[in-house]
Amino acid sequence: MHGPQAWAEVAEAMLREHGHKASGPRSAVLESIGRQSCVVTAQDLAVDLKRRKKKVGIATVYRTLEVLEDLKLVQRLDLGTESARYEPAMPDGRHHHHHFVCRDCGDVIPFEDDALERAIEALGRRLSASVEEHDVILKGRCPDCEK
Amino acid sequence: MHGPQAWAEVAEAMLREHGHKASGPRSAVLESIGRQSCVVTAQDLAVDLKRRKKKVGIATVYRTLEVLEDLKLVQRLDLGTESARYEPAMPDGRHHHHHFVCRDCGDVIPFEDDALERAIEALGRRLSASVEEHDVILKGRCPDCEK
DNA sequence: ATACGTGCAAAATGTTTGCGGCTCA
DNA sequence: TGAGCCGCAAACATTTTGCACGTAT
Numbered sequence: 001m002h003g004p005q006a007w008a009e010v011a012e013a014m015l016r017e018h019g020h021k022a023s024g025p026r027s028a029v030l031e032s033i034g035r036q037s038c039v040v041t042a043q044d045l046a047v048d049l050k051r052r053k054k055k056v057g058i059a060t061v062y063r064t065l066e067v068l069e070d071l072k073l074v075q076r077l078d079l080g081t082e083s084a085r086y087e088p089a090m091p092d093g094r095h096h097h098h099h100f101v102c103r104d105c106g107d108v109i110p111f112e113d114d115a116l117e118r119a120i121e122a123l124g125r126r127l128s129a130s131v132e133e134h135d136v137i138l139k140g141r142c143p144d145c146e147k
Numbered sequence: 148m149h150g151p152q153a154w155a156e157v158a159e160a161m162l163r164e165h166g167h168k169a170s171g172p173r174s175a176v177l178e179s180i181g182r183q184s185c186v187v188t189a190q191d192l193a194v195d196l197k198r199r200k201k202k203v204g205i206a207t208v209y210r211t212l213e214v215l216e217d218l219k220l221v222q223r224l225d226l227g228t229e230s231a232r233y234e235p236a237m238p239d240g241r242h243h244h245h246h247f248v249c250r251d252c253g254d255v256i257p258f259e260d261d262a263l264e265r266a267i268e269a270l271g272r273r274l275s276a277s278v279e280e281h282d283v284i285l286k287g288r289c290p291d292c293e294k
Numbered sequence: 295a296t297a298c299g300t301g302c303a304a305a306a307t308g309t310t311t312g313c314g315g316c317t318c319a
Numbered sequence: 320t321g322a323g324c325c326g327c328a329a330a331c332a333t334t335t336t337g338c339a340c341g342t343a344t
Contacts, residue, residue, distance in 0.1 A: 021318055021323055042309080057326040062309065078225035083308055100276055111274060119266035124285070127258060129247055132287040138271070140279040168298055168343050189334080204301045209334065228309090230333055299342075306335070316325070 007088045008034035011073045014091070018071065028054040029064040039077060039085040039099065039108045079108065079137060098135065102142035109142060154235045155181035158220045161238070165218065175201040176211040186224060186232040186246065186255045226255065226284060245282065249289035256289060 008030045016022065032048045033040070042061050049056045065086055068074040072091040076084055079101050085108075089095075096117070100109040116136060124131035155177045163169065179195045180187070187195075189208050196203045212233055215221040219238040223231055226248050232255075236242075243264070247256040263283065271278035 019323090023318075023324060025325065055326085058308095059310080059327080060325065063324085076227075078227065080223075080225065084228070100274065100278070102276070103279070109276070111270075113266070113270045113273070116263075116266045116270055119260070119263045120283070120285075123258075123260045123263055124287075126260075127247065127285075129249070129256070129285075129289050130287045130293060131247070131285045132250070134286065135282075135284045136267070137282045137284075138267075138274075138276075138278045139281065140271075140277045142276045146277060166298090170299060170343075172300065202301090205333095206302080206335080207300060210299080295344100297342105297344095300340085302338095304335105304337085307333080308331100309333105310329105310331070312329085313327095314325105316323105317321105318323085319321095 005034065007073075007090075010090070011068065011071075011088075014071055014073060015067070020067065025054070025056045025060050026064055028052070028056055029061055033068075033074065033086070033088050036088070038110050039079070039087045041083045041085050043083065077135065077137075082106075098137070100138040100140070100142070102145055103139055104141055104145035107142050107144075152181065154220075154237075157237070158215065158218075158235075161218055161220060162214070167214065172201070172203045172207050173211055175199070175203055176208055180215075180221065180233070180235050183235070185257050186226070186234050188230045188232050190230065224282065224284075245284065247285040247287070247289070249292055250286055251288055251292035254289050254291075258285075 008027075011030050011034070012022070012027065015026075028049055029045065032045045032052070036044065036048070042058065042065065045061050046056070046058055049061075065074060065076075069076055069086075073089060074086045075089045076086050077099065078084055079099065097110045097112045098116070100111060101107070102109070120131075120134050120136075155174075158177050158181075159169070159174065162173075175196055176192065179192045179199070183191065183195070189205065189212065192208050193203070193205055196208070212221060212223075216223055216233075220236060221233045222236045223233050224246065225231055226246065244257045244259045245263070247258060248254070249256070267278075267281050267283075
């Protein structure tokens with residue numbers, strides 16, 4: 001990612017490209033997503049919007065996330081029981097990463113690992129199905145919660 | 148897994164060991180879980196129970212799943228938007244596997260891969276957090292849906 | 295006897311949808 | 320002008336919880 005600004009710009013451009021209209025609420029949502037580093041819920045976005053005095057209905061947040069997901073500009077993650085989480089992504093899959101979830105404090109820590117990616121790639125070739133996407137979720141205790 | 152029968156027996160024994168009482172509804176739920184091969188929803192279990200003429204409230208299904216999850220006798224998975232899914236497991240982690248989800252038909256196909264497990268194990272050592280559990284979810288098109 | 299389990303129905307979430315009105319292109 | 324977008328509130332779906340009653344130990 002080249003900074004939050006970059007993502008919002010790419011997203012805005014790609015939306016236009018795909019025949020979507022510009023609008024105040026929608027770009028406010030894009031801004032909010034872009035400034036979040038990783039895995040936020042729709043509620044998190046709503047809170048951020050409110051803090052920035054942007055009046056955006058929750059439905060619009062969800063509808064925007066849906067469009068962005070279709071364009072692969074956000075990735076949706078389901079980590080455990082809570083609500084779905086979303087994070088900005090580049091459609092070409094650059095800066096791919098995965099997540100560690102602390103079972104005590106609930107913190108989500110992103111990480112990258114080349115060996116893991118290679119193992120999954122090799123696995124994809126071995127399986128008789130075409131693998132387009134993958135998620136790896138590690139669970140345990142984060143350094144802070146380990147006593 | 149040594150057959151569905153075996154799992155239900157192990158589960159029943161372990162529940163007793165942990166001070167839980169035996170009951171008709173609960174063992175009916177255990178049976179239902181044991182006979183399912185992989186990743187079922189609470190609703191799936193309710194349907195199976197009804198078909199077998201067992202009258203068990205949905206709350207009991209959820210409460211039983213919760214207890215089993217605490218004892219690591221079932222693993223809970225969140226695959227996409229639908230409801231949570233559960234599958235029988237052995238508490239020692241034997242017969243560990245992961246899942247491929249077809250984005251067209253929604254089918255879930257289990258698979259095992261040693262290289263992947265090794266990569267995750269090495270990764271766990273590299274990270275400064277203690278990894279206790281991991282899930283890998285692949286998404287794509289299954290052989291049937293690929294044209 | 296009593297702590298645990300159960301069913302029911304209500305509540306609590308989280309997410310989607312219908313609709314009338316508004317706005318960008 | 321007209322297709323898309325908006326906010327609101329109602330609808331939905333899934334899961335949790337309170338409560339009075341039952342039952343295994």
